[in-house]
Amino acid sequence: MRKKIVIANWKMNLNIQEGILLFEEIQKEVLLNNFNPIIILAVPHTHINSISEKLSSNIYISAQDCSIYENGAYTGDISAEILYSVGAKYVILGHSERRKYYAENNLLLSKKVSIALKNNLKVIYCCGETISDRESNTYFEVIENQIKESLFHLNNDEIKNIIIAYEPVWAIGTGLTASSFQAQEVHLFIRNLIEKNFNKNIADELSILYGGSCNPKNSSELFSKNDIDGGLIGGASLNSNDFIKIINSIK
Numbered sequence: 001m002r003k004k005i006v007i008a009n010w011k012m013n014l015n016i017q018e019g020i021l022l023f024e025e026i027q028k029e030v031l032l033n034n035f036n037p038i039i040i041l042a043v044p045h046t047h048i049n050s051i052s053e054k055l056s057s058n059i060y061i062s063a064q065d066c067s068i069y070e071n072g073a074y075t076g077d078i079s080a081e082i083l084y085s086v087g088a089k090y091v092i093l094g095h096s097e098r099r100k101y102y103a104e105n106n107l108l109l110s111k112k113v114s115i116a117l118k119n120n121l122k123v124i125y126c127c128g129e130t131i132s133d134r135e136s137n138t139y140f141e142v143i144e145n146q147i148k149e150s151l152f153h154l155n156n157d158e159i160k161n162i163i164i165a166y167e168p169v170w171a172i173g174t175g176l177t178a179s180s181f182q183a184q185e186v187h188l189f190i191r192n193l194i195e196k197n198f199n200k201n202i203a204d205e206l207s208i209l210y211g212g213s214c215n216p217k218n219s220s221e222l223f224s225k226n227d228i229d230g231g232l233i234g235g236a237s238l239n240s241n242d243f244i245k246i247i248n249s250i251k
Contacts, residue, residue: 003207004037004223004250005163005230007124008237009064009092010044019047023054025240030057037230037250041237042092042124045078052087062090062124065098068112070119080119091116092232094126094150096169106149113150113162122161124232125151126211127190131170140189147190152197159198164190164208165232171212172234180221180228183210187227216245223250 014022023041030039035058042062043051052061067077083091093112098104109125116123127146129139143166151162166186168178178186187208195203210222211232222228230250236242 002205002229005040005207005209006037006243006247006250007040007042007062007092007165007209007211007230007232008243009042009095009211009232009234010237011064011097011234012044013238014044014047016047016050019043020050020054022238022240023051026243027054027057027059029240029244030059033248035247037247039247040090040124042090045083048083048088049086055087060089061087062092063088063121064092064095066091066093066112066116066121068108068115070115080116080121084120088121090124090163091121092124092126092165094146096126096128096167096172100169106146109150110153113154117154117158117161122163124163124165124209126165126167126232128167128169128212134168134170139186143186143190144193147193148197156198156202159194159202160205162206164194164206165211166190166208167211167232173213175213177213177215177218177222178210180218180225183212183222184225184227187225191227214246216242216249219246220249 040060040062042064063083066080094109113123127143129142133139133142171177191203207229209230209232210228214231215236
């Protein structure tokens, strides 16, 4: 049975004191309630160790990126090994903001994926189309290339440590949201891609999340679709009440 997952992506927000406070608010609710989905907090690198040390619930910590290099003279980079050593269990790779602002391409991401898995981090791999891709009706091709070129070098055991997050770039931080039909259509397309390259069992077990202005008002409808297994939540994850409402909307 596929795992239901809700991920908070705090991005470059919250100083350490604010981050710990938000974490404690979320953890309090987790300890009081028997939530169905797995909960992952993708926090700034500087917060990972402090928050990991305060964990007393079924919450997992993710980094928001890792270096393409395993170690060495790469000033400013943070390796997968270092992230794992301070408490990260997951890492987000391929987020549209990394692709846009840092020119990360599918080949580079394929290397990051392998390095992360080698160093015991599970990967939250992001894919999705721009507004021009959607308007030109090439979005299936774009998403297929993103997945093939970054994930299809993995073997059957490795792909089981991947979560895919579909994030239509045109719906991130814009207030726009893909309709539940549009989201389901792409999620099913991704699942079919995984089945063709790996096998049906792996495809059926792979969690595919929606990430594009998901909030308490639309999460229930999105999560009700057959192939949407949860969400990668941006802005709404910075408010504990909103984030808990989103978690509660998964049945």
